[in-house]
Amino acid sequence: MLDDLEGGGRRNPGATRGLNGPHRRRRGRRQAIEHITELLEQPDADEIKKERNRLDGCRDAIGKATAILLDEGKVGASLGLDSASYAISTALVTAERRLAGWQSALDALPGGAPVETGTLTESFPGLADDHGGKFRGHLELAAPAIALKRRVVVLQAVEHAQSDSGDPFENFIRGLKDDQQRLDDLEPGIAGVLVRLSALELTRPPGLRPVFTTAEVERLMRAAHRIRRLGDGSTSDGRARDVAIEIARGKDGSVIVFPAPPA
Numbered sequence: 001m002l003d004d005l006e007g008g009g010r011r012n013p014g015a016t017r018g019l020n021g022p023h024r025r026r027r028g029r030r031q032a033i034e035h036i037t038e039l040l041e042q043p044d045a046d047e048i049k050k051e052r053n054r055l056d057g058c059r060d061a062i063g064k065a066t067a068i069l070l071d072e073g074k075v076g077a078s079l080g081l082d083s084a085s086y087a088i089s090t091a092l093v094t095a096e097r098r099l100a101g102w103q104s105a106l107d108a109l110p111g112g113a114p115v116e117t118g119t120l121t122e123s124f125p126g127l128a129d130d131h132g133g134k135f136r137g138h139l140e141l142a143a144p145a146i147a148l149k150r151r152v153v154v155l156q157a158v159e160h161a162q163s164d165s166g167d168p169f170e171n172f173i174r175g176l177k178d179d180q181q182r183l184d185d186l187e188p189g190i191a192g193v194l195v196r197l198s199a200l201e202l203t204r205p206p207g208l209r210p211v212f213t214t215a216e217v218e219r220l221m222r223a224a225h226r227i228r229r230l231g232d233g234s235t236s237d238g239r240a241r242d243v244a245i246e247i248a249r250g251k252d253g254s255v256i257v258f259p260a261p262p263a
Contacts, residue, residue: 048137055091055144058084062148065155074162081159085152091145096186098138102193114203124197127227142190146183153179198228 061084068074105123109115117128126133157176 045134045137048134048141051091051094051141054087055141055148058087058148062088062151062155066151069155069158074158081152081155084148085156088145088148088152091141092149092182092186095138095142095145095190098142099186099189099193103189106193106196109200114201117202120200120202127197128202128222139190139194142186146187149179149183153183200227202227 061081065081102123109119121127124135126137127135153176157173
């Protein structure tokens with residue numbers, strides 16, 4: 001009997017190994033999932049970087065053409081506007097497609113009910129992360145695409161009018177207005193998405209535990225704070241202009257561009 005009691009008082013190495021085994025397996029699975037997530041996110045980060053580089057490559061041509069227009073009242077030739085315009089238009093179409101996806105995702109959420117962070121990040125990847133992830137990268141790509149497109153619209157219209165006096169002046173003005181309206185719709189659309197996101201109430205995914213752990217509370221509060229900040233400074237007025245010029249058409253059909261006054 002004494003031996004039995006003494007044996008029961010000793011630690012059982014096999015039992016310890018049995019307890020540690022599931023813990024190690026869970027930790028191994030978690031690390032594997034994190035590694036897979038990193039591998040999946042890497043192509044997204046690389047693609048965002050490529051998109052940003054393509055837009056940055058357009059700035060030089062657009063900047064030079066804009067400077068010549070403002071200084072001399074004409075668009076400089078051979079400045080690479082065609083390739084720059086194509087890259088910017090592609091970026092703009094991509095931004096419009098992403099905006100439509102964001103709006104659809106928000107429309108699908110239950111109105112007035114808390115939203116699980118996992119559900120939200122499916123359509124807005126990285127939204128709850130410290131650095132904003134893929135969603136923030138897409139937002140940061142939309143802003144320069146819109147700004148560069150505003151300049152391209154003016155440059156192309158002036159270039160077309162000055163090079164082909166036989167083309168009716170009202171045609172390219174109509175095209176200019178159409179492109180401008182497209183931009184004016186995109187900017188407030190993105191601002192509206194940010195405002196709607198900032199108004200959401202977050203909750204954790206359902207689990208076995210009926211209460212939140214301290215770590216879960218902290219993560220949820222950080223995510224909620226970051227999402228609330230999205231609405232700060234957002235505006236639905238997308239009609240701001242960064243280039244202002246005056247264009248006049250003479251009786252002989254010629255088009256004159258008046259250089260902008262000094263800032």
